[in-house]
Amino acid sequence: METIQGITQFTKTTFQTAITIGTFDGVHLGHRKILERLINNAKNGDLKPTVLTFFPHPRMVLQKDTDIKLLNTLEEKIQILESLGLDYLIVHPFTKDFSRLSATEFVRDILVNSLKSKKVIIGYDHRFGRNRNANIQDLIAFGNTLDFEVEEIPAQEIDEVSVSSTKIRNALLDGDIITANTYLNYPYMLTGIIKKGKGLGKEFGFPTANLHIAEGYKLIPKNGVYVVKSIINGKEYHGMMNIGFNPTVSGTEKSIEVNFFKFEGNLYNKKVQVGILHRIRDEHKFDSVQDLKKQLKKDREQSLELISG
Incomplete structure (x- = not known):
């Protein structure tokens, strides 16, 4: 796996990517289902499995949430993702300016022109663009226009990811390391x-x-x-x-x-x-x-x- 610091550093080549987007804090069992799907889709479509993640965490920037506690440091997250079979991990600095990109700018300039996305695997509740005003239906519409496919991760799987993250955090705060490790799988x-x-x-x-x-x-x-x-x-x-x-x-x-x-x-x-x-x-x-x-x-x-x- 090659780790790229920032979207602008992603080398523009002839290959195309299958991509998913998220913070993936903990890289737990729920996340791994999504990443396995990404990798399998990429192989079947002759694409490069790629993850786009952000640092600092968006809540640290937009909500000034200095009390937020994460399961992984950035270094730890990279270490875990490296073992899963991805080709590329792009760690993009999350800033207020980045958050103000319109939905069109994000999809056209970032996903398509910069990251060469041919397939986007994303949760049913994913929102993007300035003020998070675009949803997965908008993304599908963009895909029809800009020639990429969108695969929706259903509500049940996304809810499992959310529940897993919450259970891990609560378990660690309660000292229940066995439960935390079971959900993390490490x-x-x-x-x-x-x-x-x-x-x-x-x-x-x-x-x-x-x-x-x-x-x-x-x-x-x-x-x-x-x-x-x-x-x-x-x-x-x-x-x-x-x-x-x-x-x-x-x-x-x-x-x-x-x-x-x-x-x-x-x-x-x-x-x-x-x-x-x-x-x-x-x-x-x-x-x-x-x-x-x-x-x-x-x-x-x-x-x-x-x-x-």
Whole structure:
């Protein structure tokens, strides 16, 4: 898959595309049905399967929704889409100017002239153009005039996508990682840079890597202790992760700390991605550091049982 930053960077060649448009946050099972349909249609029509997505999220731009929480960072979304068999992913900067394109300008200039769309696969409720005043019937009419086909994704499938996204977000906020991962079809991931912490974990015999996630829009699951896995230097490591405030040692700032089992080495300033497998418990304030150490040993034992099981 080739990732193109911006529609203007899409190379104009002789090939034509089958395209779908959306944010595809999470790239979950519902999204994958749409993408599988896109890829199969493209192969049957000798077209290049292409996704047009936007960043920042339109709500961040049009509604100034700074509280929006997404399932993927842009980097994570690209990583997942890359594994699915697409030929092109076009990430277009979403701006107010872009949102003001008329329906005619969007279809003629973007879909047809720039992206060489021969087939557009889109949801029944898709709206586009300035003030979102055009719908799928308008798109079909444009297709008849400008020589491209429109395939409508029916209401049931679109509703499934919407329900899946909502269920994933709610599950993560409730700490139900099993439900979230089932809908995602992969372990929910957190990606960040390892920063130096206070070193308290090392003193307890459980050295931790402090994961700093730069993207404030990334959804962080409910506070608590989780079983995780990561690929570090090409090798898989499991561990346990705490999300929270470390109340036993009077922590005041929320942190994400991972204790990797059997790992030796320096991770400071390195990018690490953790996949979350299970949730063990809530974060607690223990009466003493000794009680915390005893619980961490239990957490490790339970983590290893879940990993081996």
